[in-house]
Amino acid sequence: MRRALTIVQAIVTVAMSLFLIVPTLMSMVAGLTDNYFRGWRSGLTLRWLAQVWELYSDAIFLSLRIALVTLLIVLLIGVPAAYALSRSGRRLARTIEGLLVLPVAVPGLASALALLVVYGGFTAFRVSWLFIVVGHVIFTLPFMVRAVVAVCLSQNLRQLEEGAASLGAGFWQRFVTVVLPNIRSGILAGALTVLTLSIGEFNLTWMLHTPMTKTLPVGLADAYASMRIEVGSAYTLIFFIMIVPLLVGMQTIGRRRAGRQPETAA
Amino acid sequence: MKLETVEIQLENCAKTYDKGVRVLEPLDLTIAAGETLVLLGPSGCGKTTTLRLIAGLEQPDAGGRVRFGGQDVTAQPIEARQVGMVFQSYALFPNMTARENVGYGLRIRKVPKDLVEQRVNELLELTRMGAHGDKPIPALSGGQKQRIALARALAPQPRVLLLDEPLTALDAQLRELLRAEMNTLLRGLGVTTIYVTHDQAEAMALGDRIVVMSAGRIEQIGSPREVYYQPANARVAEFIGTMNRLEGVWRDHALHCAGGRVPAHEGAAPADAIWFRPEDVELVGAADAQLHGVVAQASFLGERTRLVVQGLGPSAIRVDVSGRAAPAVGERIGLRLRPEVWQHRISLGSDAS
Numbered sequence: 001m002r003r004a005l006t007i008v009q010a011i012v013t014v015a016m017s018l019f020l021i022v023p024t025l026m027s028m029v030a031g032l033t034d035n036y037f038r039g040w041r042s043g044l045t046l047r048w049l050a051q052v053w054e055l056y057s058d059a060i061f062l063s064l065r066i067a068l069v070t071l072l073i074v075l076l077i078g079v080p081a082a083y084a085l086s087r088s089g090r091r092l093a094r095t096i097e098g099l100l101v102l103p104v105a106v107p108g109l110a111s112a113l114a115l116l117v118v119y120g121g122f123t124a125f126r127v128s129w130l131f132i133v134v135g136h137v138i139f140t141l142p143f144m145v146r147a148v149v150a151v152c153l154s155q156n157l158r159q160l161e162e163g164a165a166s167l168g169a170g171f172w173q174r175f176v177t178v179v180l181p182n183i184r185s186g187i188l189a190g191a192l193t194v195l196t197l198s199i200g201e202f203n204l205t206w207m208l209h210t211p212m213t214k215t216l217p218v219g220l221a222d223a224y225a226s227m228r229i230e231v232g233s234a235y236t237l238i239f240f241i242m243i244v245p246l247l248v249g250m251q252t253i254g255r256r257r258a259g260r261q262p263e264t265a266a
Numbered sequence: 267m268k269l270e271t272v273e274i275q276l277e278n279c280a281k282t283y284d285k286g287v288r289v290l291e292p293l294d295l296t297i298a299a300g301e302t303l304v305l306l307g308p309s310g311c312g313k314t315t316t317l318r319l320i321a322g323l324e325q326p327d328a329g330g331r332v333r334f335g336g337q338d339v340t341a342q343p344i345e346a347r348q349v350g351m352v353f354q355s356y357a358l359f360p361n362m363t364a365r366e367n368v369g370y371g372l373r374i375r376k377v378p379k380d381l382v383e384q385r386v387n388e389l390l391e392l393t394r395m396g397a398h399g400d401k402p403i404p405a406l407s408g409g410q411k412q413r414i415a416l417a418r419a420l421a422p423q424p425r426v427l428l429l430d431e432p433l434t435a436l437d438a439q440l441r442e443l444l445r446a447e448m449n450t451l452l453r454g455l456g457v458t459t460i461y462v463t464h465d466q467a468e469a470m471a472l473g474d475r476i477v478v479m480s481a482g483r484i485e486q487i488g489s490p491r492e493v494y495y496q497p498a499n500a501r502v503a504e505f506i507g508t509m510n511r512l513e514g515v516w517r518d519h520a521l522h523c524a525g526g527r528v529p530a531h532e533g534a535a536p537a538d539a540i541w542f543r544p545e546d547v548e549l550v551g552a553a554d555a556q557l558h559g560v561v562a563q564a565s566f567l568g569e570r571t572r573l574v575v576q577g578l579g580p581s582a583i584r585v586d587v588s589g590r591a592a593p594a595v596g597e598r599i600g601l602r603l604r605p606e607v608w609q610h611r612i613s614l615g616s617d618a619s
Contacts, residue, residue: 156355162323163357165344167371167422177370181361 024236031234048234052223056235059219060242062129066215067198070136074144074194077137079187082148083179087158097149100142108203111138115208129213135204140197144190151186185253192250199243216242269457272335272425273299274320279330281315290315290482292330299335302452302459304473306466308505312482313462314430320460321428322347334425350424350457354431356415358403364414365390365399371422389417392451409440416448420455427452427459433468445471466506470494478502494543503541510547512579513539525557525578525601531608542607544572544586549593555600559583561593575599 031049034042053060085093103111115135120126157179164174180187202217209218216239224232274297281290290312297303305313318324319332322344326332332340339347358367368389372382390396393413398406406414412432419427432448433441449472452459463469469476470490478485478493478501486498497503514523516536521528528540552558562582563574571592573585578601585601593599 155360156357159353159355159357160359162344163351163353163359163418164370164374165323166321166349166351166428167374167418168345168348169370169374170345173374177374178359178361182359184361 027233028237028240029233030230031232031237033230036229036233048230049237051231052234052238055231056214056216056219056223059214059216060238062213063199063216066129066133066136067195069130069133070140070198071191071194073133073137074141075187075191078141078144078190079148079183082145082186083152083183085145086149086152093149097142097146100145103138104142108135108139108201108205109207111135112204112207127210127212132205132208132213132215135208136198136201139201139204140194143193143197144187147190147193148183148186151183151189155182157182185256189250189253192246192253196243196246196250199246200239269420269423269455270425271299271456271458273297274335274426274458274460275331275333276316276319276326277331277333279316279319279326279332281312281319281324282327288482290319293484295477295484295487297458297460299458300456302461302472302474304461304463304469304476305479306463306469306473306476306506307479307485308464310481311479313464313477313479315482316479317428317430317460317462320426321349321351347426348422348424349426349428350419350422351428352412352415352419352430352432354434356411356435358411358415358418360403362403363399364395364401364403364406364410367403367414368399368417368421370418375422385421386417389421392420393417394447408436409444412436412444416451420457424457427455427457429459429461431463432461434463434465441468448472469506478505480505508544508584510542510544510583511539511581512542512583513581514579523557523579525559526555528556528603531605534608540603540607542603544584546604546607547583547585548602548604549585549587549591550600550602552600555602557601557603559599559601561595561597561599564592564595566592573599575601 030036032044032046033040034045034047085096112135115131115138116126119131119134125131160178160182161174164178169177200217201215202221205215206218206221209215214222220232220235220239223235276293276295278292278294279290280288280292282288289310293316295316305316307313315324319326319330322332322339322342326340330340331338334347344351358364359370362370365386369382369386372385377385386399387396390399393416395410395413395417398410398414403411403414412435415432433444436444445468452472461468461472473490475487476490476493477487478498480501486493486502488496488498493502494506497506497509500509503509512521512523512528514521514528516522516538519530521530521537521540557578559575559577561573562576565572566589569589570586571589573587573593575583575585587593
């Protein structure tokens with residue numbers, strides 16, 4: 001009886017996984033076949049990848065640049081903000097954290113519209129890639145803040161700082177030698193999340209972009225809409241290659257942190 | 267290793283938090299150079315706040331002054347005061363090894379590398395942690411963490427050592443061992459030490475003087491003996507050890523109560539109650555007894571048996587007798603108070619509860 005149940009469970013799980021994974025795999029394989037409609041027999045090729053690269057390498061580099069600059073700004077604002085939040089009263093911290101999450105809850109299109117309404121008039125800014133960076137900062141900041149606040153609260157940072165102060169360390173010395181090293185895992189997890197979200201962000205970016213500032217996902221939509229299916233699929237493949245290492249990194253850090261939890265609690 | 271040390275003065279130091287909650291009433295306290303002073307009291311009595319005022323982690327209310335060897339340090343933050351501090355949770359840096367923790371204060375002060383190395387080794391030896399220096403913090407046991415925390419606090423040669431319940435997180439046996447070790451170590455260093463605890467045994471064992479606090483006030487300052495045998499008031503008497511109160515009527519130079527008659531010691535002033543410790547009573551035969559009572563409870567504690575005796579006065583009296591000779595519950599026993607009871611008689615006056 002139990003055995004039968006296990007088998008049924010296994011079948012359902014595999015079926016579900018295949019249901020989700022097969023289309024994605026098919027799409028990526030399509031990017032490598034010579035002619036999708038004729039299937040495998042038409043042979044494999046890197047032609048479509050090359051074409052994507054030729055047409056959209058600008059978008060790929062722009063996405064990377066936007067992601068890195070976004071990350072830099074989010075680090076500079078988010079880490080100190082999270083540190084300050086974790087030191088203030090818990091109720092205040094929770095309220096501000098709640099407000100910070102608003103841009104995630106509000107549809108990206110709405111945030112983008114708000115940005116356009118207010119800053120759309122500053123043409124130089126409007127057409128610059130920095131306009132997209134602003135959108136991405138608003139969208140990704142809460143993820144950094146939450147990751148860092150969580151790690152700040154998971155250990156008694158205040159007491160560690162008092163210990164460092166009693167040994168003669170001033171504020172900056174404490175921050176660099178004690179605070180930052182002990183919240184590193186939170187910062188790292190936040191950073192990977194920010195990069196992943198920024199590279200994959202479509203809603204907001206689609207509203208904010210101009211023909212000169214096309215990012216990776218916007219280019220993807222473009223390729224799906226106007227190119228043959230093999231090109232769109234090849235594009236998906238490139239997208240995956242960029243995003244998967246980030247996701248794996250996030251998982252690894254998450255696991256390492258989860259493994260360390262009992263120690264910090266003791 | 268010998269440390270240079272200073273006298274500490276608190277002058278009119280009170281502490282009120284934002285919402286008008288006063289956790290410390292204005293307090294004056296002088297701690298002699300090289301002395302070990304214990305702040306003792308139940309939680310919320312203001313002992314930790316007092317320690318944090320001395321450390322510089324809290325500021326006294328306006329008008330309060332903290333002096334280190336005559337120098338006014340009230341406005342100085344903790345990092346400028348040159349104090350060593352051990353926290354209840356140890357607050358060891360998890361991103362560094364034990365050795366790096368000990369050397370932290372020296373590195374912050376830009377002490378040359380080889381000197382840091384030498385001093386860290388010296389301290390690891392002193393705290394008997396030489397074999398564990400390169401371990402990461404999570405790999406240390408509670409007692410080892412405590413030792414590293416102490417070594418770290420001592421490394422930069424503090425003028426004052428501040429210990430906030432440093433043994434509370436340990437189990438009873440280890441606590442006793444480390445207490446003895448720490449006592450020897452601190453005496454050897456001769457550093458002014460302020461030790462916060464709620465454990466009276468720790469306070470007795472370590473303190474040159476004990477400051478008993480409750481509800482933000484100092485109740486008594488004195489040597490362990492003074493605090494134990496001459497408690498200033500009922501709160502001190504009841505917080506430290508166990509204290510009996512036998513009520514009766516003063517007549518013919520003796521205290522008469524339901525259980526009998528206790529003749530007063532020579533020169534004792536008339537009183538309608540006497541206070542005494544459980545160990546100041548002797549179990550005696552009926553002929554020699556001053557008092558007779560019935561054992562209501564007997565708890566065998568190993569080295570002694572604690573009896574609760576009824577029928578002596580309005581409230582039950584607790585009596586300690588040696589382990590082997592303990593009477594059983596329900597037995598009628600004869601008791602005799604030691605004459606010291608009258609010598610050390612506490613003048614509790616109207617303060618008695």
